[in-house]
Amino acid sequence: MGAERTAVIGVGQTRHVSARHDVSIAGLVREAAQEALDDAGLDWGDIDAVVIGKAPDMFEGVVMPELYLADALGASGKPMIRVHTAGSVGGSTAIVAAKLVMAGIHERVLTVAFEKQSESNATWGLSVAMPFQAPLVAGAGGYFAPIIRAYIRRSGAPDYIGHLVSVKDRLNALRNPKAQLHLPDIDLKTVQESMLLWAPLRLLDVCPSSDGAMAMVIGSEQAAAAAPGPVAWIHGTAMRSEPTMFAGRDQVNPQAGKDCAADVYAQAGITNPREDFDCAEVYVPFSWYEPMWLENLGFCPEGDGWKLTEAGATAFDGDIPWNPSGGVLSSNPIGASGMIRFGEVAQQVRERAGDFQVPLKTGKALGHAYGGGSQFFSMWVVGNTKPES
């Protein structure tokens, strides 16, 4: 039994800044949700269910905040689900929402993901000493830096490759009015001279801490037909997880990421991702993750990711632009970052990406998110044409 055809029929997001002092958490999510509803030509009453996602509750200090947010999200009297799958959550949340439509249960589902990191301190929130566990007290950068060093050793990549990504994504962000970081003067030298945080990561190789929210309305074929504007058809969704640590685990090129990509490509009929996609929005919170994920996602053979980055293949005018929006390196409201990737590719295939619109050839694009210790993956493929089944 096949699933119902499903599409993104509305997209909305806040501008992303380090601290939104002008709105509460409720105000923040409401802003993104309202924009998505307006985009879809819908009102709150048209929504059948709400699916909300965010990363750990410690980031704001509110336990299961969706309970307090229920009325702000127009969920009163409706089903509401809260997803939490670590950094991949924004993507997973969109997938859970999409499945409610694919299953034929609902016609129009509002999905929202957010983080208001100014309420707390994310690095501190990630560094809590847990009962029964060895304290790492490293934050995300401290956790991923050794894995990046392993990649550099394995691939023989020159030491400036990560910095090239840092420059490229920040230049892309200049086209995106909602991105947090706008650094018009950035160049390789600026990145190389920024403070060393966790070798080899310098300050400008690292994502910012953001307040922001992303929202989408996901609808059935019937809802898509009634939408006032173009829609982004969902051609495939996939999630994969593996444990954090075990002997022999490849943390540089995780199996779960490869399996997830293979699954979503098979659903969407993707055989050569570099040619079959017009662009990709991929979760790159630390610059070196671009070449690492190029390999993990099959855009090139293992060991060659850095060569694509160096050759400019992933640049805005390259043959396969990665993160034309500026990516996670330019805005990172953690729980929303995955959904921003999913939403930005929907905007690309709807030709609604404004100044960072890429030319459409195949009309398909990949949204990607990952989380935990590179162990949770969520991906979707969207397209400007209706899928066959």
Place this chain on the structure above:
Amino acid sequence: MRSLRDVAVVGFAQDTAVKDRDRNEVEIISPVVREAVERSGLKRRDIGFTISGSCDYLAGGPFTFVSGLDAAGAWPPVKESHVEMDAAWALYEAWVAIQTGDVDSALIYGFGKPSLGDLHEIWTLQTDPYTVATLWPSMVDLAALQADVYLSSSGRSDRDLAEVAVRSLRNAQRNPYAVVSEDVSVDELLGRPVTHRPLRDTDIAPITDGAAAIVIAADDIAKRVCERPAWIRGIEHRVDPQHLGLRDLATAPSAAQAAERAGVNDGAIDVAEIHAQFSHEELILREALGLADGVDVNPSGGPLTSNPVMATGLVRIGEVAGRIMDGRAGRGVAHAAQGPCLQQNLVCVLEGSN
């Protein structure tokens, strides 16, 4: 709307303790998952989807669900998700995944170790962080407020609350997973001190560490592996706005909506397991679910005698399914709730006959 696939509970296991000093979450979850899978008759690697429900704040750190993967088994990589909700909602998401046709079976587990912290104050942090949480009402304070509103508007008294507690404690004597049980009379109980007016300690769910796991499967798979699967006939959930002034606290509108949509009263109900963490909640929920007077409510003793938070709702589904699978009941309803004053509610109708 197209027709839904038939999905049934085919395996259930749970474990609880007053204070599990010797084991971490993974050690608590592992045997429960193994037992539920064994009972399902399916092999772990043949189960299509894995999902859990838990709450980071119980352990006081981010990503507590991540270590749960070590217990569930996730190598080679699995299709997996997690809700920061009672695991009854994880079961709902698994049921949806089966409805899409992507998978045919799922393992669902929930766990909580509230003995590590102060549960009643942790739940305070579920309230509006700007206007309510700053006053630090504990979850028991809020429940007592609701109990007071309910008793004064319904004309009932604390004797009605005591009757709920007495029956729950008696039923719990037959439940090895209950952490409190007692054969006590209503009058005797009414002689005990009121600790949070109008509630006594016996009206308040005990702190319980524990975990539960359920395996569900679709159509022919369920029939193949299980002699008498507990078929999910309806599963629905709804949420109310949280602000205490926005609704009549003597009622649970979202529970009533979910019950109606799930078709609770489309047939006779033999057994009901209700996620009432306070005695008055059972009375409110009986009305919301429209249960007849004769319905056997919380034969396990219910959450008033065993409350492994984040698994308590899933246990309700497991308890009803267990009674259907072993032939003690034909049709039953399981209910899960979360949030202050029964804010969010899920209702699941289960049946033995296909």
